[in-house]
Amino acid sequence: MSDPVEFSASIAPTDGSLKAHGLEGFRMVLDIPESETPAYVRLLLCRGHALRVTVQIDGERRPAARKRKPGRGKPRTLTEAEWGDDGDEDETG
Numbered sequence: 001m002s003d004p005v006e007f008s009a010s011i012a013p014t015d016g017s018l019k020a021h022g023l024e025g026f027r028m029v030l031d032i033p034e035s036e037t038p039a040y041v042r043l044l045l046c047r048g049h050a051l052r053v054t055v056q057i058d059g060e061r062r063p064a065a066r067k068r069k070p071g072r073g074k075p076r077t078l079t080e081a082e083w084g085d086d087g088d089e090d091e092t093g
Helices: 034-044
Strands: 018-020 026-028
């Protein structure tokens, strides 16, 4: 595979998305939208190989999601989940 693999992704919004891994490195978790399935399939073929990864910011910074305590403020309306949203939160957040 000689062509570079390029895809859109975001760092997963979880505590374990960026962490030290063992004594010799780090691990990072990226969320890749379903529209990037072809790149994901190509990436699967790269398993077991040393990789050189190039990252470039694609678009504007997404605003950070604000967490509200249950029972405070206006109730949130349910909206369609975006990629990177695992959909585990209920309507009140």
